[in-house]
Amino acid sequence: MLGRTRHLLRGGALLAAAGLLAACGATGPTGGGSWEFTDDRGEKISLPARPTRIVAQSAAAGTLWDFGVKVTGVFGPQKLADGRTDPQIGNVDLNSVQSVGSTYGEFNLEKFASLRPELTITTMYDETLWYVPDTAKDKVKPTAGIKIGGKPIPEVLSRFSALAEALGADVKGGPVAAAKADFDKAEAGLREAAKAKPGLKILVVSATKDDLYIVRPQESGDLKYFRSLGLDIYEPKAGADYFQKVSWEQVREFPADLVLVDNREAQALTPTQMAGISTWKLHPAVQADQVGPWFAAAPMSYQSFAKVMNELAELVRRSRTDVVG
Structure with a gap:
């Protein structure tokens, strides 16, 4: 396993x-x-x-x-x-x-x-x-x-x-230079969105039907980068490698205003599937409907990450910072 x-x-x-x-x-x-x-x-x-x-x-x-x-x-x-x-x-x-x-x-x-x-x-x-x-x-x-x-x-x-x-x-x-310009603009937009929402606490997870995995941003290149732009992404204190594995019963031990969920449908549960797990529905971000995608395996191109950052910035702008104290 x-x-x-x-x-x-x-x-x-x-x-x-x-x-x-x-x-x-x-x-x-x-x-x-x-x-x-x-x-x-x-x-x-x-x-x-x-x-x-x-x-x-x-x-x-x-x-x-x-x-x-x-x-x-x-x-x-x-x-x-x-x-x-x-x-x-x-x-x-x-x-x-x-x-x-x-x-x-x-x-x-x-x-x-x-x-x-x-x-x-x-x-x-x-x-x-x-x-x-x-x-x-x-x-x-x-x-x-x-x-x-x-x-x-x-x-x-x-x-x-x-x-x-x-x-x-x-x-x-050509197209690569244009994509690079879009990337730079998206980076600035995400930085501004993070600055406008001080105190917004973010949790990133991946899930199977048996366990929940709290992703470690320092080991994940995209999340590490997003932290450098000002996002407050939770870093697990336990576990090894890329995650901390916890049971579904422990989900409320990791409060956050916003949760990003692994969007790799072939490898992980989708938010719709997770909604059928009773303890998941007790998480404050889930109750506040502040759940979005973590693009865990997006292609490493300017074009791809301009889109990822634009979507994340919009999600940050829409999120409340008072879901958890």
Whole structure:
């Protein structure tokens, strides 16, 4: 259960401040010339030409797509049970890519090989390539890992921007520059919203039918970033890694004016499902109808996080600060 739980919450612990590692791209939009990139493990990838056939984990694929880099194949969450696109994969056109696996631990090496991939890209919470099984990691090289665990969002955005640029994307003009401007505006808006609501206490949770998980913002890149913008997000005093696990009977021991709930429907209970749990309905924020989404696995792009911050700022503006004393 602990392994499954870590999988559940590490996927939302979305970033150290080591400076950007060296990355350089080949000239020309479709390759030509040698190509090198050093990933966040410190591993240098050297190829005879810029890779164009890329297989990427869902969150990485969604991020690169927004930066203008289209991928050939994907692995990791793609669709929800009702057929809707999983938020983790963002704007990727699932009709134009091939899937080599959609659940944790699933990786079809035969299908992967058929795509003739030149580079595999995924995220990391530590030094482990996310969603790449141990049995497959030596068979999908070369691999590039971008670390997101515990790193503030701007640092992760910078790393993905460097990777996208190395892969031939224009990250200084066009849609990416416009998205960066929207991101900066959304950041200022969230900072202003937080400043206008001093004393607003926020709790972030993820849930299963048996347990409630109090998310640790210092280990979650997005929440760590939001705290730096002025939001007062509760930090658990107990537990380990990315959360403190508590029983549903303990829910009132964690009062807050506003609760943000993990929105990954494939991994966690939705607010509608949580509403059927009697003790959850006793939480003061729930009674005050001050519950919103935590975008635990949003793609790490300017476009994605501009939207996340705009929605969060609006939620903060609407919230009362007197729900708890």
